[in-house]
Amino acid sequence: LDDLLSEGVSGRRVLVRADLNVPLDGETITDDGRVRASLPTIRKLTEAGAQVVVTAHLGRPKGEPDPQFSLAPVARRLGELLGSEVALAGDLVGESAKSTVGGLADGQVAVLENVRFDARETSKDDAEREALAAELAALVGDGAAFVSDGFGVVHRKQASVFDVARKLPNYAGGLVLTEVEVLRTLTGEPKRPYVVVLGGSKVSDKLGVIKALLPKVDKLVIGGGMAYTFLAAQGHGVGTSLLQEDQIDNTKQLLADAGDKLVLPVDLVAADRFAADAERRVVDADAIPSDLMGLDIGPRSSELFAQVLSSASTVFWNGPVGVFEFPAFAEGTKAVAQSIIDGDAFSVVGGGDSAAAVRTLGLSEDGFSHISTGGGASLEFLEGKDLPGVAVLEGGA
Numbered sequence: 001l002d003d004l005l006s007e008g009v010s011g012r013r014v015l016v017r018a019d020l021n022v023p024l025d026g027e028t029i030t031d032d033g034r035v036r037a038s039l040p041t042i043r044k045l046t047e048a049g050a051q052v053v054v055t056a057h058l059g060r061p062k063g064e065p066d067p068q069f070s071l072a073p074v075a076r077r078l079g080e081l082l083g084s085e086v087a088l089a090g091d092l093v094g095e096s097a098k099s100t101v102g103g104l105a106d107g108q109v110a111v112l113e114n115v116r117f118d119a120r121e122t123s124k125d126d127a128e129r130e131a132l133a134a135e136l137a138a139l140v141g142d143g144a145a146f147v148s149d150g151f152g153v154v155h156r157k158q159a160s161v162f163d164v165a166r167k168l169p170n171y172a173g174g175l176v177l178t179e180v181e182v183l184r185t186l187t188g189e190p191k192r193p194y195v196v197v198l199g200g201s202k203v204s205d206k207l208g209v210i211k212a213l214l215p216k217v218d219k220l221v222i223g224g225g226m227a228y229t230f231l232a233a234q235g236h237g238v239g240t241s242l243l244q245e246d247q248i249d250n251t252k253q254l255l256a257d258a259g260d261k262l263v264l265p266v267d268l269v270a271a272d273r274f275a276a277d278a279e280r281r282v283v284d285a286d287a288i289p290s291d292l293m294g295l296d297i298g299p300r301s302s303e304l305f306a307q308v309l310s311s312a313s314t315v316f317w318n319g320p321v322g323v324f325e326f327p328a329f330a331e332g333t334k335a336v337a338q339s340i341i342d343g344d345a346f347s348v349v350g351g352g353d354s355a356a357a358v359r360t361l362g363l364s365e366d367g368f369s370h371i372s373t374g375g376g377a378s379l380e381f382l383e384g385k386d387l388p389g390v391a392v393l394e395g396g397a
């Protein structure tokens with residue numbers, strides 16, 4: 001971004017790929033962290049006199065316009081936070097986008113409608129994606145530049161992330177740079193002890209990263225829905241808890257490979273149904289009654305996790321350890337976050353859900369060294385995978 005700014009952007013159009021994929025309740029944004037994270041790059045560009053055209057996705061629409069996935073609430077919020085009007089084009093590369101972009105004055109910002117309303121964005125067919133990328137490049141026209149600032153989506157080989165960077169002079173935005181720099185400290189030589197806490201619902205989503213992390217970490221703490229597949233792999237009954245039966249064998253192998261590095265919950269908060277007002281019952285992790293499901297880690301687990309975290313010099317946390325959206329089952333996630341805040345480790349929170357948990361549970365973001373905007377992206381980075389949206393900027397793709 002600094003290179004682009006020093007070239008001069010006044011009067012130039014700059015296409016910015018941002019990750020504005022925020023959680024919504026109807027039209028209300030429940031956590032605007034990703035919109036806020038996109039501000040510094042956009043501000044630097046508008047202050048330098050660029051005409052900023054933002055492209056982003058929201059949710060996973062089916063490749064055609066769908067009003068429930070409109071970026072309208074996001075464009076509104078962006079305008080509020082920037083303190084200036086932000087126009088929303090009614091389409092991506094059509095007539096509305098052309099006239100919106102054509103009407104931009106220097107220093108103004110427009111948002112194009114959800115890029116995933118066009119099926120070519122996520123197509124596996126290179127030619128289809130390239131055709132959309134060419135239309136995006138043509139929309140901003142000669143002399144334009146592309147800034148990749150949507151870190152949360154750089155693991156996707158998609159038209160607005162990857163292909164468009166090959167059609168326009170490309171630059172890494174401030175957010176992408178910061179995220180990559182911070183995560184590189186974790187893949188390099190992190191200060192030890194290095195403790196990773198992984199939560200979330202599915203073991204299958206985390207198998208790759210667990211395998212990649214095991215040789216690197218001193219302790220790997222497991223919570224959330226995926227803990228039940230670990231407990232089942234140890235031979236315990238898990239009642240009606242979330243369970244990925246087809247992953248039990250893989251998980252047994254992980255347990256065998258991990259030795260004493262894995263830390264699993266020793267007790268749980270269980271309930272007879274998945275509901276905010278369900279009655280809480282603390283049970284031992286190796287004795288979950290057959291009619292109950294675990295919805296959070298229990299108090300002894302919170303203490304155990306706190307003990308492990310208190311000795312850490314580096315911490316990476318991804319995924320809530322319970323159903324934090326229900327206040328009765330948020331205690332475990334709160335306790336994990338608080339233990340990290342109370343410690344003095346270099347701490348990185350990765351993942352939309354854990355970052356949202358920090359904010360919605362009213363915890364101070366300042367207690368963490370870095371809160372990543374990337375969920376899947378930060379995990380794939382730690383797994384050592386090539387991220388197409390980063391590789392293309394480095395000229396490697």
Ligand code: 3PG
Binds near residue numbers: 060152156352
């Ligand atoms: C995310 O929420 O992790 C990013 O915005 C990417 O979204 P996706 O998983 O739908 O590609």
